[in-house]
Amino acid sequence: MNRSQHFQDRFTQRHRKDRLFKSLTKVAMSIGFIALAILLTGILIEGLPWLSWDFLDRYPSRTPSKAGFKAAFWGSLWVIGLTTLMTVPIGVAGAVYLEEYSAKGRFAKFIELLISNLAGVPSILYGMLGLIAFVRMFQPTTDPTTFLGIQVPFGRSVLAGTCTLSLLVLPVLTIASREALKAVPDSLRLAAFGLGATRWQCVRHHVLPSAAPGILTGVVLSISRALGETAPLVMMGALTYVAFTPSTVYDPFTAMPIQIFNWASRPQPEFQSVAAAGIIVLLAVLLGMNAVVVLLRNRAERSKAA
């Protein structure tokens, strides 16, 4: 076999490998989509027949056909609403400090390391923190007493759930907000300082508005995470059988993922379908939140362009 023949053979072979590899990457890419498709179709087929407005207006029941999602739905909305109120100011403020104020010294590096680690701490450990620090406040019992007008310990209440989930999503929000602040060009800051603005005036009037769409994305990302979290709430003992909606922050509560977990763990097959109906509601809320943010972001970007 002469040399050019050898080269030809190798050449064809290498290109055959190239085509094979390309199909392989396509297959790998599609695995995620296939899984997503199977998951969603399975849930829709199981859950849709059980879904009705009534489902959202009934409390849990032993009978699958009478079981409802009301307590879990409103419980989740309470906790998520309060978590948003608590995390957004703290998370954005922390990011502003780290990105705009702190000298890049040891302290900032240290906090950065802690936040980076916290984002990787399993959520169930936050549940343990919540159980001891908020539910029981280091007491052996949860009998409430009033201290400075606040009921302590928080017990298995909306307030305890909110505090736990807030600590859980704060690192996520801080990291996302920092990325958004980093993307703001320095020329904006220099222009503001050049006109005699203080650091806060520069941040408040120029940097934050410019970073707002990115921060908003971070907010939705972290709130979506809080909405789907199950383990920490199970750990701190949010109840699975709650036949009322919370009316104060001290009320016990249940949440959508906990109720779904409870239904899915029951042996009767009907409850699996009820769980699927619950999942549809949960995913619909998540989808709705994400759709709202896409709309808001598009509007913010358009008004910035104008």
Next chain:
Amino acid sequence: MRSLRESCIRHGLLTSASISILTSFGILFILIKESLPFFEDVSPWEFLTGTNWAPLMVPRDYGVIPLVVGTLLVTGVAALIVIPVGSLAAMYLSEYASSRARRILKPTLEVLAGIPTVVYGYFAITVVTPALRAVIPGVEVFNALSAGIVVAVMIIPTVASLSDDAMRSVPNALREAAFGLGATQKEVTVGVVYPGAISGVMAAYVLAIGRALGETMIVTMAAGSTPLLTLNPLDSVQTMTGYIVQVSLGDTPAGTPGYMSIFAVGLLLFVITLSLNLFRIWIQRRYVRYDT
């Protein structure tokens, strides 16, 4: 006046940033404090080296190895799937897909990362486990394989998306040099781009493995609650997180060693994920940055 206001604001912001210090040490402090009474009853040596875990029945045994092995088994199955699948998907996104396809594919894939874990748990017990039992003989109702597969699905977007970012940061000059030498697209991707992005890709793997180790709902629902020492993924196992959930759902009275043991297991889990996180941060810090 102006500087007073500025300094108030500065301190307010600093306080917000410091919450992370409080949370970090809070978790560590609580885990240590609550597991101390447990370690008065059970020596740390017995806890870490014992091979039988039976904290809730008499005679009690507190050897954590079966829980650790159960966790590693599920994580191992997930890693075996996610490392090839996630990396290949990232190669497709970064090297093969048109920029338009990429703009659509990447956010859609990331939808998978936003699905709550309890939904994945439901998927595991209603779809994956029955499918496995139909195909492979000897699969138990609860098994590590099903949990591992679903955990892998959950972390595919993490690996694919972060590795894609890392590979795209490899400068085009390197690719062009390789193409100029007559390399095929596959040779460029595997031989130049992937090694060039290795620190970012490794960080993505470690992050994903950390998430698999700490994953709770999928393993609780699909892997079972039998702390047996086994390496067979078709068997039912119990993970560290699964045990913690089992106890907190059950009626084990607070204050008993059985209840206290969850904090010891939590402390161990914290130490393991902390070392993984520090390893990941270390890799990221020495990230090769290409200046173009």
